[in-house]
Amino acid sequence: MPxxxxxxxxxxxxxFVGFFLYSNIFAQQPLPKEQALIFAYFKGxxxxxxxxxxxxDGYTWSALKKDSTFLRPTVAKDKLMRDPCVIRGKDGxxxxxxxxxxNDKGIGYATSNDLVNWSAQRFIPVMxxxxxxxxxxxxxxxxxxxTGTYLIYWATTITxxxxxxxxxxxxxxxxxxxxxxxxxxxxFTDTKLLYEPGFNSIDATIQRDGKRYIMILKDETRExxxxxxxxxxxxxxIGPYSKASTPITVKYWAEGPTAIKLGKQWLxxxxxxxxxxxxxxxxxxxxxxxxxxxxxxxxxxARHGTVIQVTQKELELLLKQ
Numbered sequence: 001m002p003x004x005x006x007x008x009x010x011x012x013x014x015x016f017v018g019f020f021l022y023s024n025i026f027a028q029q030p031l032p033k034e035q036a037l038i039f040a041y042f043k044g045x046x047x048x049x050x051x052x053x054x055x056x057d058g059y060t061w062s063a064l065k066k067d068s069t070f071l072r073p074t075v076a077k078d079k080l081m082r083d084p085c086v087i088r089g090k091d092g093x094x095x096x097x098x099x100x101x102x103n104d105k106g107i108g109y110a111t112s113n114d115l116v117n118w119s120a121q122r123f124i125p126v127m128x129x130x131x132x133x134x135x136x137x138x139x140x141x142x143x144x145x146x147t148g149t150y151l152i153y154w155a156t157t158i159t160x161x162x163x164x165x166x167x168x169x170x171x172x173x174x175x176x177x178x179x180x181x182x183x184x185x186x187x188f189t190d191t192k193l194l195y196e197p198g199f200n201s202i203d204a205t206i207q208r209d210g211k212r213y214i215m216i217l218k219d220e221t222r223e224x225x226x227x228x229x230x231x232x233x234x235x236x237x238i239g240p241y242s243k244a245s246t247p248i249t250v251k252y253w254a255e256g257p258t259a260i261k262l263g264k265q266w267l268x269x270x271x272x273x274x275x276x277x278x279x280x281x282x283x284x285x286x287x288x289x290x291x292x293x294x295x296x297x298x299x300x301x302a303r304h305g306t307v308i309q310v311t312q313k314e315l316e317l318l319l320k321q
Contacts, residue, residue: 031056031262036315038086038115039258039269039298041305046082046099049073052115053299054315058262058307059292063299065321070116075108075123076100083138083256083304085205086115090148094308095185097124097139097152105130107139107154109185114317115310126152126180126191132159134173138256138304142206142213144237151237153179153194155202165200169222177204177217179238197232197244203304206237207259214286215241216248216257216268227253229270231286248281248289256304269296271304278302 031037039053039061049069053061064070073081078101086096093111096118100108106125112118127133139154155175166174179194195204195215204217213234219226228247234240249270256271265282272279272293279293 031058031309034312036310036312037260037307038310038315038318039302039305039307040084040086040096041299041302042082042084042098043067043301043303046073046080046303049081050084050096050098051299051302051305052318053302054318058260058267059296061296061298061302064318067299070321071110071118073098073100073108073121075121076104076106078102078104081108083203085138085140085306086308087141087143087306088308089150090143090145095141095150097141097154099137099139099154101135103135105133105136107136107152111185114314116317116321124152124188126154126188127156127178129191130156130158132161133157134159137175138203140205140306142208142237145208149181149183149237150185151179151181151206152188153177153204153206155204162196165198165221167200167221167223170220173220174200175202175220177201181238194239195232195241197230199226199244201244203255203257205257205259205306207261208237209261209286211235213237213241214259216259217244218255218257219244219247225253227255229254229257229268229281233286248283249279250291252279254279258306260307260309267292269298269307271302273303276301 037055049072052064055061073079082099084098089095098108105127110121134157137155142151157173177195180188182188200220215232229249230244232241253274254270259268269280278298280296281289282292283289
């Protein structure tokens with residue numbers, strides 16, 4: 001204790017230190033005992049399928065099933081399962097979409113009631129109507145809880161579109177974010193453009209924040225290199241979204257964001273893909289971000305995934321696998 005403090009000030013100092021330590025511990029252990037977090041991810045090129053990890057505090061993650069696969073991909077020509085996005089639907093089921101191929105015009109889809117047993121996999125041809133579509137990358141699902149409508153969105157390059165941001169780098173990919181909606185995953189609306197930020201963009205993920213929505217996405221610009229995450233906001237799930245913010249990640253290249261609010265803090269996890277490890281940033285207000293990459297631990301080799309909340313009962317079944 002600093003000797004220059006009076007006894008009264010010393011007591012106040014100790015109370016402050018105690019509160020500070022308690023606040024930081026609480027910030028990293030915000031989940032009730034009956035709840036847990038699951039991280040769905042892929043490894044390598046996505047050829048072996050879905051991997052899962054669990055956490056109680058959002059910072060330390062442990063692989064489930066000895067880091068072996070929970071579901072092997074069976075659809076599309078390449079039979080990959082990259083960028084898995086899993087959400088809990090209004091029906092109580094887990095709904096998952098994923099990237100099936102580097103160059104295909106659709107995405108994969110399957111459901112489960114426990115993350116162990118899965119339905120037959122389906123191929124949803126969301127860009128089949130576009131002759132010049134080159135790909136469908138990193139699909140995600142966000143539920144509009146008021147209407148029961150699911151927004152499915154992904155990144156696609158359509159050759160000849162958006163020439164103002166066209167480059168020959170990165171195999172001349174020039175992505176934008178597109179979407180369809182559905183209420184039953186059987187019938188879908190026509191594909192439309194969801195967000196045009198004015199730059200080559202991929203890996204969008206959308207979370208509800210009170211009455212508004214936050215979109216976190218990657219600026220994929222190669223010349224000059226950006227490769228950083230940015231955020232945009234909207235009062236409606238399908239937009240329009242605001243101008244993208246300045247980067248919320250720093251010097252490293254980042255992709256595949258997934259976000260969750262723990263207590264009063266937002267955590268955004270992302271794949272530091274050139275460094276072959278995971279990172280994270282944290283914010284109380286979605287405006288100011290602190291890099292906490294040195295505080296998170298993920299299974300070795302984890303790639304672009306999503307985080308969801310489950311019950312301890314659901315986790316117990318996963319731990320038995």
